[in-house]
Amino acid sequence: MDNAYEYNDENKEKESMEMIFKNVDVPKWSKQITFRSIMTSVVLSVVFTFIVMKLNLTTGVIPSLNVAAGLLGFAILKFYTKMISKLGLLKQPFTRQENTVIQTCVVASSGIAFSSGTASYLLAMSDVIASRTDSGNSPINIKRLNLGWIIGFLFVVSFIGLFSIMPLRKMMILKYKLTYPSGTATAYLINSFHTPKGEKLAKKQVSSLFKSFGFSFLFGFFQWFFTAGGSCGFVNFPTFGIQAFAKKFYFDFSSTYVGVGMICPYMVNISLLVGAIVSWGIMWPWVASKEGNWYAKDLDSKSLHGLQGYKVFLAIAMILGDGLFQFVFMIIVTVQGLILEKRKGNTSSSIENYEDPNDSSDEKVSKYDDKKRNEYFLKDQIPNSYAIGGYIVLAILSIIVVPIIFNQRIKWYHIFVAYLIAPVMAFCNAYGCGLTDWSLASNYGKISILVFSAWVGLDNGGIIAGLAACGVMMNIVSTASDLMQDFKTGYLTLASPRSMFCSQLLGTGLGCVLSPLVFWFFNKAYGVGNPEGSYPAPYAVLYRGIAHLGVEGVSSLPKNCLKLAVACFAFAIVLNLITTLLRLFETKYRIHRFIPNAMCMAIPFYLGGYFAIDMCVGSLILYLWQRKNKKQADQFAPAVASGLICGDSLWGIPAAVLSLANVNPPICMMFLSAKDYSKVQPFLKGS
Numbered sequence: 001m002d003n004a005y006e007y008n009d010e011n012k013e014k015e016s017m018e019m020i021f022k023n024v025d026v027p028k029w030s031k032q033i034t035f036r037s038i039m040t041s042v043v044l045s046v047v048f049t050f051i052v053m054k055l056n057l058t059t060g061v062i063p064s065l066n067v068a069a070g071l072l073g074f075a076i077l078k079f080y081t082k083m084i085s086k087l088g089l090l091k092q093p094f095t096r097q098e099n100t101v102i103q104t105c106v107v108a109s110s111g112i113a114f115s116s117g118t119a120s121y122l123l124a125m126s127d128v129i130a131s132r133t134d135s136g137n138s139p140i141n142i143k144r145l146n147l148g149w150i151i152g153f154l155f156v157v158s159f160i161g162l163f164s165i166m167p168l169r170k171m172m173i174l175k176y177k178l179t180y181p182s183g184t185a186t187a188y189l190i191n192s193f194h195t196p197k198g199e200k201l202a203k204k205q206v207s208s209l210f211k212s213f214g215f216s217f218l219f220g221f222f223q224w225f226f227t228a229g230g231s232c233g234f235v236n237f238p239t240f241g242i243q244a245f246a247k248k249f250y251f252d253f254s255s256t257y258v259g260v261g262m263i264c265p266y267m268v269n270i271s272l273l274v275g276a277i278v279s280w281g282i283m284w285p286w287v288a289s290k291e292g293n294w295y296a297k298d299l300d301s302k303s304l305h306g307l308q309g310y311k312v313f314l315a316i317a318m319i320l321g322d323g324l325f326q327f328v329f330m331i332i333v334t335v336q337g338l339i340l341e342k343r344k345g346n347t348s349s350s351i352e353n354y355e356d357p358n359d360s361s362d363e364k365v366s367k368y369d370d371k372k373r374n375e376y377f378l379k380d381q382i383p384n385s386y387a388i389g390g391y392i393v394l395a396i397l398s399i400i401v402v403p404i405i406f407n408q409r410i411k412w413y414h415i416f417v418a419y420l421i422a423p424v425m426a427f428c429n430a431y432g433c434g435l436t437d438w439s440l441a442s443n444y445g446k447i448s449i450l451v452f453s454a455w456v457g458l459d460n461g462g463i464i465a466g467l468a469a470c471g472v473m474m475n476i477v478s479t480a481s482d483l484m485q486d487f488k489t490g491y492l493t494l495a496s497p498r499s500m501f502c503s504q505l506l507g508t509g510l511g512c513v514l515s516p517l518v519f520w521f522f523n524k525a526y527g528v529g530n531p532e533g534s535y536p537a538p539y540a541v542l543y544r545g546i547a548h549l550g551v552e553g554v555s556s557l558p559k560n561c562l563k564l565a566v567a568c569f570a571f572a573i574v575l576n577l578i579t580t581l582l583r584l585f586e587t588k589y590r591i592h593r594f595i596p597n598a599m600c601m602a603i604p605f606y607l608g609g610y611f612a613i614d615m616c617v618g619s620l621i622l623y624l625w626q627r628k629n630k631k632q633a634d635q636f637a638p639a640v641a642s643g644l645i646c647g648d649s650l651w652g653i654p655a656a657v658l659s660l661a662n663v664n665p666p667i668c669m670m671f672l673s674a675k676d677y678s679k680v681q682p683f684l685k686g687s
Contacts, residue, residue: 017191018372018494024095029380029496032097033503040076041105041503042510044069048110049514051649054256056119057519057528057535059603059611061272063263066107066186068209068642073102074193075206096194100495103186104486105507108479112511115441115478116154118519119528119537121449121467124544128529132541133304136548140409141463147516149405154512156401157472160394160419161479162504164426166387169487169497174374176337178434180488187492205639212640216255216647223253224655225665230532232668239613242673247280248608257611259644261618262637267593268600269615275601276609284311294559304548309558311606312545317565318602319542321572323443329580330432330440337435373491380496395419402468409461410468414452418472425473426480433481434488441481445474446546453550462551467543479508525656538606572598 048065055062081094116122123129125143130136172178192198227233234253238245261269287310291297299306304313399415425444433439453466483504490500522528528535554562575598582592604612618641625633672680 017492018369020195021096021191021494026376026494027092027095027097029498031092032095032101032496032499034092034098036077036080037098037102038105038506040073040080041102041109041506044072044076044102044106045109045507045510045514046518047072047646047650048106049113049511049518050653051645052110052113053119053515053518053522054535054649054652055260056114056539057522057537059257059607060119060539061257061260061264061268061600061603061611061615062114063260063641063645064182065110065642065645066103066182067189067638068646069106069110070099070103070186070190070193071202071205071209071639071642073106074099074190074202075209077102078199078202096190096493097490097495097499099190099193100187100490100493101499101503103190104489104495104500104503105510107486108482108504108507109511109514111478111482112154112158112508113515113518115158115475116150116511116515116519117467117471117474117543118150118515120442120539121445121470121474121543122150122153123519123529123537123540124467124547125464126529126540129537129540129544132529132531133544133548136458136463136544136551140461141458143406143464147520150516150519151512153402153405153471154475154516155509156394156398157475158479158508158512159505160391160398160422161426161476162483162501162508163387163390163394164423164476165430165480165484166382166390166501167384168427168430169484170378172430172434172484173377173487173491176431176434178431178484178488179437180434180485181437183485183488184492187489190489190493201635205636208636209639209643209646212259212643213647214643216259216644217651218647219253219255220648220651220655224651224658226667226669228665228668229670232665232670234669235534236671238671242671245671247285248276248604248610249280249613250610251613251617252610254611254614255644255648257614258618258621259641259648261615262622262641262644264615264619266619266623267595268597269612269619271596271598271600272604272612273609273616274596276604276612278601279311279314279605280608283314290560304545304556305558310561310564312541313549313557313561313565314568315602315605316542316545316549317568318572318598318605320446320546321569322576322598322602323440323446325573325576326438326440327443327447329576330428330438333435334428334431337431373494376494377491377497380498382498382501391423398472402472406461406464406468410452410456410465414455414465414469415472418448418452418469419476422473422476426477429477430481430484433485439478439481441474441478444477445470446543448473449543449546450550453547456551458551463544463547466547466550470543479504521656522652525659536607538603542606568602572602 048069051065052062077094077098081090084090117124122145126145127142130142193202223234227235236245237250237253239251240249244250284307287294288307291307295306295309303309398419399412402415403410403412429440429444448469449466451466452469453462456462456465483501486500486504487497489495490497519528522535526535527533529537529540548556554565557565575595579592579595582595586592622633622637625637
């Protein structure tokens, strides 16, 4: 996202952003939400939900799609308004506020695809994921998935996070002036799209996006012809040889993850690769050599008491270690920030002071921008009584409905306790996200699994209760930080808080319906949750493993697994501590950039390294492009990457339709070792 600042910062030095728009009228909040913006938001929400769902069900690595949402929203409405303008029917010009409303709605909707848990905690409740383990599979710890209760559950838990943080919007945006890097970068992009120079650049970026989209979509179509069987096609190409392929090291020609690799920071991709090498290259072969000593021979491959247990629980240990460190660190940062703000507040604690341009800066540019933005941010306020009342009403509804949905495995008082502490957690996450751009929603969810599953117990449905509590907490914390991030974007583009909140409500409502429907589509077409299939849903297994750990404790782990898990847990904390200390005591060499990320290292423990190789290819493409022409790469790489992700992900729709219609690919391209080929050759000749 740092690249997004380049053009805008350069211009801000010469002239205030709000000076550029001085002669452009800002429409009323009700005019910022138009029929055309709603229709565009709905179309893009469908597209982005498919993209996020595919990423969630494959590896769980999801890059920021804010740039693509803002750019595509701009492209669609710019094209539409130009067309009707030529016909003389244009009544209202396309504004940056309308662009912001679209981007907010789309990101809110696709964000539900992540926080809905259809690829993690909800899917973990199903018999499909339970069957991949050999314990905790009693009927009381399994819940059959269906669209009705999933949509109902999402509606009662997803909106409450929006009301939990609403009363603090002035404090966090105006008083504390939190950065919210992604929200700020998105605002700068949207502002630049609507300037003359920015509009020209945006047109070129849109062109690049659609070119890479076309290539990715057609390449996915081409690959489909060679996938007539389960192990056929380019996705099973043994790039580095058959032995490396058996250890999950190969390039699977996924345009999606090449694009993701171009967006994600270099160290994220390298961390994934390092994690794959450490686990599949070193650890699992070593653990496998202990078969018959550490664990029984001839165990089912899905047994958590065998090699599978080491893969799942060591990954969980790394994730929990990273999550615990980030949680504690964020609490420290939040408390420290509040103390500093309180000290500053002795001289200027009133929010109204921020309306006075003399308080902002000595520079005229900054004064004018701050005055204009404060004026519009304070103009259309939402009464705090609405927010508090909305939270109480939704909490009561959730306390009644959620236990009914889960057949009383989780009780009303469990939900009541969750909602008592949720606003504090939501504030911590939103504040920390404003400072660091890290949303720790999934970490709060994992902690909730451990606490509530242990509280309820295995015999009372503790696995289901823990996973349900995860959903309650994760949705509140996630939507709260997303809302505050969008308020920051709206503040910088002069979009009304009311239009932003309404856009969030619309996006959340769309997500509550679209996410389950899209998940159901993938599930019917591909059979989600099959470890050997196209959509293995790795996080579902990991989340169920955390719940299993909560109800049964460490006694359920195979021999020496606890020692290795503790080592991985400690390693994650130490790695984070080293990175944090290096950041605090920064040197000109910025060594912290070269320390792998523990959370990223853990993901391949269960999946393997194939997608990490794809992402590293994306990083290599970006690196070479930047070496050749850095400015061009900075401007166009996000658009090209977004096109690659969109094209390959959306090919999944016609491919799924063909599968449902029993239209099969005509060719199976399969790779065999010379030894295996010599065995099958007689049969091939005979046929």
